[in-house]
Amino acid sequence: MPKFNCAPTGFNVVSLFDYTGNMVRPWAEAGHHCTIVDVQHEREGMIEHFESGGSIMALRIDLSDITNVAKLARWKRPEIIFSFPPCTDLAISGACRFKAKRRANPHFQTEAANLARAAWQMATVLKYDFGMVVPWMVENPVSVLSTLWRKPDYRFDPCDFGGWIPENQAAHPDYPEVIPARDAYTKRTCLWTGGGLRLPEKRRVEPQFLASGQTPLQKLGGNRPRTKKIRSATPRGFALAMHAANTN
Secondary structure (H helix, E strand, C coil): CCCCCCCCCCCEEEEECCCCCCCCHHHHHCCCEEEEECCCCCCCCEEEECCCCCEEEEECCCCCCHHHHHHHHHHHCCCEEEECCCCCCCEHHHHHHHHHHHHHCCCHHHHHHHHHCHHHHHHHHHHHHHCCCCCEEEEEECECHHHHCCCCCEEECHHHHHHHCCHHHCCCCCCCCCCCHHHCCCCCEEEEEECCCCCCCCCCCCCCCCCCCCCHHHHCCCCCHHHHHHHHCCCHHHHHHHHHHCCC
8 A cells, every 4th residue: 555645746536446547537638647546456556647747546445444545535635536336235236146145244235335435435534624625426336325325316328428439439449349339338327426526418329239138238247357347347438528527
């Protein structure tokens, strides 16, 4: 874990439980300093630099420890916070396994909900320690977070923002064989927001379906690490739309 200090480093964007950096890439390309935090990052402190002067730093920090959440808030003092907490123990799609999980750990969903509230916890630290009102966002699929925390503020499908992706960049750069061009697929997603976060304008494209009626992601089975990364990858159009909504 890096050594924390309280020195502000300028305009910072922080994205929690973010392995790919897709969410912050538009911000880095616009010249902002971004930090993506995930325990899966192989190289601690890895930095990608952009011609604009922006950057993306990857940190490997255990956010299940609330003291680490507070330290990160005081160290980075972000001006906007994004969060993509694990949904394995919360998503309704996995409800058939909840009973067995509860037998193994009666507190498994309380622990998962606490992780999901990390962005809100960071924003609270910034408000009370520095008087900063920081926009924040938590993303999760349809889940029990609605009852364990509160109802979401917004719902969308990736295809709702596919029109933000330029035609010459239509194909997905990492998973073109699975994710349709311009995010033309459905995957109901919920957002919990606060701090004055502005919700983006929709530019919908028509979703694509297989002959079976499934989306390509629905047909993607198994629990391999690569499969999980594909399923959890932030839609590019949504990231572009959120950047536009909160910088104009």
